[in-house]
Amino acid sequence: MSTQYSAAHSFNKVMEILDRYDRSEEKIIPILQAVQEEYRYLPQEVLTFIATSLGVSPARLYGVATFYSHFSLEAKGKHIIKMCDGTACHVRGSAKVIDAIRERLKLTDKKITTDDMMYTFQTVSCLGACGLAPVLVVDDEIHGQVTPQQALALIDKIDAEEKENA
Amino acid sequence: MEKYVYINDRPVAWEGEKNLLELARKAHIDIPTFCYHSDLSLYGACRLCMVEVEGRGLVTSCTTEPFEGMKVKTHSQQILKLRKTIVEMLLANHDQNCPQCSRATDCKLRDISNRLNIDNVRFRQTREFKTVNLGSDCLTRDPNKCVLCGDCVRFCDEIQSIGAIDFAGRGLEVNVSSAYGKSLAQVDCVNCGQCAAVCPTGAIVIKTDVPRAWEAIHDSKKTVVAQIAPAVRVALGEMFGIPASDMTTGKMVAAMKIIGFDQVYDTSFAADLTVVEEANEFIARKSNGGKLPIFTSCCPAWVKFAEQSFPSLLENLSSCRSPQQMFGAIAKERLPELLKVDKKDLVVISIMPCTAKKYECKRPEFTREDGIPDVDIALTTQELGRMVREAGIDFESLEPESFDLPMGFATGAGVIFGNSGGVSEAVLRYAADKFDIPVPESIVLQEVRGTSGLREATLADGNLKIAVVHGLRNARELADKIIAGEAEYDIVEVMACPGGCTGGAGQPIVTTQRQHRERTKTLYNADKTMAMHRAQDNPFIHELYDELLKEPNSHKAHELLHTAYRHRKRIDDDELSISTGDAKDRCQIRVCVGTSCYLRGAQDILAKTLQMVEENAWGNYFDISATFCSEKCDKGPNVTVGDKVIHRAELAHIKQLITEEASRRVK
Structure with a gap:
């Protein structure tokens, strides 16, 4: 995703997504998936707009959006870090990595996005890459057998890049 | 040939019951359930109504259709255990x-x-x-x-x-x-x-307002007057073991006097007034080619529903306030003099079968310039019942007392307002002469009575078409048809609650349809036993017109008894900022994409506007947002460009405005 983020482009995209799925109530989930891909989360105003377009009540759409953990109603950071805490990763020490990342980014299990909107850190339950456990995903790039030190080094690297581009 | 189902080894005739739960009830077994409601869809979520069917094992009785020869156990050891665990x-x-x-x-x-x-x-x-x-x-x-x-x-x-x-x-x-x-x-x-x-x-x-009511009653400086809606009198008794078939008007008044209300009046009086005002409004519209059908406006839930869902019908709504608000306005206008009390020390408390009345009395238009609301507190039937209990009153043994005059005198027309169909019938009784409708001796217009969700009547040789709906889904379907031109009426009565006000949510909790029907019947019976059945026969209404209002729909009547409606957003939402750009003083473009504007093509305007700004790289000149309902839905699509507000916006016009603005800025 380009960092030059155009809201206008996104809104046009929402309309295109709605058209692509025939504005059909039955296709709520693929519509929400596609919209989330565009915005990185489901903004409330966009949800209301989709509800109006599909002729469903906003409360129903909110219900669908909150049922699936895939959907997020909160804005996420620019960089998304996911740590697997499934059984295999857990026994191989994912907890230590999780603690280290949270401490570094000043996050908790409830507060998952940094105040400067730079990072979102989430735990997930199994990425299906148990052979690489413990697994860390940084902006869709998978890192296997990570240690706390390696994880922090990856964050350092992003920080340095961001500084350079600033 | 009769078909049988065996419930606990005893044969029960199966006469088309749709599910085992209903069939079991016929066999005198009340299977516990939370989620089964005969009016609602089958859900099967609470799992409490599990029964054992031979050959099938455990099933939820609410979702299981009977078949001939079915063998059902409703309280086997396993089931009893299961139910206990669930609870x-x-x-x-x-x-x-x-x-x-x-x-x-x-x-x-x-x-x-x-x-x-x-x-x-x-x-x-x-x-x-x-x-x-x-x-x-x-x-x-x-x-x-x-x-x-x-x-x-x-x-x-x-x-x-x-x-x-x-x-x-x-x-x-x-x-x-x-x-x-x-x-x-x-x-x-x-x-x-x-x-x-x-x-x-x-x-x-x-939400209880009982503490506020007690506070007013206990304040020695205040004079507290009550108005009681018609539907309350057929339901309050249920809280004290009196069936809905017994009217408790007299006991209710007695109890309220004991509680400490200074005067107890009848909202049916104001309903009579509503009949006169609304019937005259209708007759005027009918003869002047005004907006028809006229929709009734007594139900505050329907009014809010119309305001947020049917902006194009708002002009069709009768401008009459509901009886509660008419009563409040007249009370605050006349009672200070009559009761020799300062207006600010007069408290009007209404007893309503309805929760939405609490919202209605707080609508800003029902508080006048002096900051005093027409109705201070709206209590529900349930809350009044609770006050009676709290005061330790033995309701059942009370001797009846009568309403106070003048605002406690009503005709049967005002009383039947509490039933779905009642408002139409009351208006018809008033207007019957004008339309040469032969009114039967008993003044019963059977056409608008009944329980089906939509009832229609054609009177006066087809000159007068009436529809009565209750339940807002029925109202929505009918309104859609009227907008689409598929249905035509002169009068449409809408009540949000099934059965009308007698089925209101402020009434004591009941669980069967039979109890609802009983209330309806009792209210119609109340009308029968009254001396007068037509609003225009009420002498105190005449007095009110002589002394204050002069004539129906007069200037004074409009000031006190009528109101206006406005479009309302469905959801409190922020606008959706769409364009980006760094320059500060960008020209703001706001396109409403609320339901109504959306249906009129706002989305196309928005998309094309965005496209235009993008193609010309005018991002630094314009700040574009989609807003959710600018509350001018009848004039949609609504677009603002800078300080110009454009109603019924057309793409070409908007494009032209943007081009002009851009060329100004390029310079």
Whole structure:
């Protein structure tokens, strides 16, 4: 995703997504998936707009959006870090990595996005890459057998890049 | 050939009952359930109504169709155990502060737990209690008492077609929620309160104004007068073991005098006044080619529903205020003189079968310039019953007393307002002469009575077409047809609650249709026993016109008895910022994409506008947002460009404005 983020482009995209799925109530989930891909989360105003377009009540759409953990109603950071805490990763020490990342980014299990909107850190339950456990995903790039030190080094690297581009 | 189902080895004739639960009831077995409601869709969520069917094992009786020769056990060892476990699990996560719960006396969870002889809960609490109250001026919500039966969700969607609440979250987190977890006051809830009426526990209850009422009554400086809506008198007794077939008007007045109300009046008096005003408004429209059909406006839930869903019909709504508000306006205008009391010390408390009346009396247009509201406090039938109990009054043994004059005198026309169809019938009785409708001796217009969701009548040789709807889904379907030109009427009566006001959510909790029908019947009987049946025969209404209002729809009448409506957003939302750009003083473009504007093509305008700005790289000149309802829906699509507001916007015009603005800025 380009960092030059155009809201206008996104809104046009929402309309295109709605058209692509025939504005059909039955296709709520693929519509929400596609919209989330565009915005990185489901903004409330966009949800209301989709509800109006599909002729469903906003409360129903909110219900669908909150049922699936895939959907997020909160804005996420620019960089998304996911740590697997499934059984295999857990026994191989994912907890230590999780603690280290949270401490570094000043996050908790409830507060998952940094105040400067730079990072979102989430735990997930199994990425299906148990052979690489413990697994860390940084902006869709998978890192296997990570240690706390390696994880922090990856964050350092992003920080340095961001500084350079600033 | 009769068909039989064997319930607990005893044959029961199966006469087309759709499910085992209903069939069992016929066999005198009341299977416990939370989520089965004959008016709502089958849900099968609470699992309490499990029975054992030979050859099939355990099934939910609410969702199982009977078949001939079926063998059913309703209380086997396994079932009894299962039901206990289910209820224990519900209790483990239930806030059991029962003595402090307003539903303590009619809570289904309490009742079922008691019936199942549960004396110990073996499970520990797994859900954390939440402290949030997301209610409104009319309703209070307590998620810690919710059993997730979904009755409220289905009523709001299926009967009212609103869907203001739905299930949100998953697993332990699942809860009944408005959109985005907002309060009911911030979303499209119309305050009909039927969610609270179907709730088996205290998870949604009426917001109490009883403490405010006591405070006014105990304030020696205040003169407290009450108005009682017609439907209250056929239901209040239910809270004291008196069936709905017995009218309790006299006892009710006596109890209120004991409580300390200085004067007790009848909202039916104001209903008579509504009849005169509304009938004259209708006759004027009919003869001047005004907007028809005229929609009734007595029901505040319907009014809010129309304001947020049918902006194009708002001009069709009668401008008449509801009887509650007419009463309040007249009371505050006349009673200070009559009762020799300063206006600011006069408190008007209304007793209503309705939760939305609490919202209605707080609408800003019903508070006049001096800051004094026409109706100070709206209580429901339930709240009045609770005050009677609190005061220790032995209701059943009270001797009847009569309403105070002048505003306590009503005709039968005002009384039947409480039934669905009553407003139409009352208006017809008034207008019958003008339309040469032969009115029967008993003045009963059978055409508009009954229970079906939509009733139609054609009178005066086809010159007068009337429709009566109750339940907002029925109202929505009819309104859609009228807008599409598929149906034509002169008068449309809408009541949000099934059955009309007698079925209002402020009434005591009842669980069977039969109890609702009983109230309706009793109210019609009340009309029969009254001396007068037509609003125009009420001598005190004549007096009111002679002394204050002069004539129907006069200037003074408009000031006191009529109102106006406005478009309303469904959801409190921010606007959606769409364009980006760094320059500060960009020209603001706002395109409304609310429901109404959306239907009129606002989206196309927005898309093309965006495209135009992008193609010309004018991002630094314009700041484009989509807004949600600028509340001028009848003039949609609404677009603002800079300080210009454009109604009924057309793309070419908007493009031209943008081009002009851009060329100004390029210079």
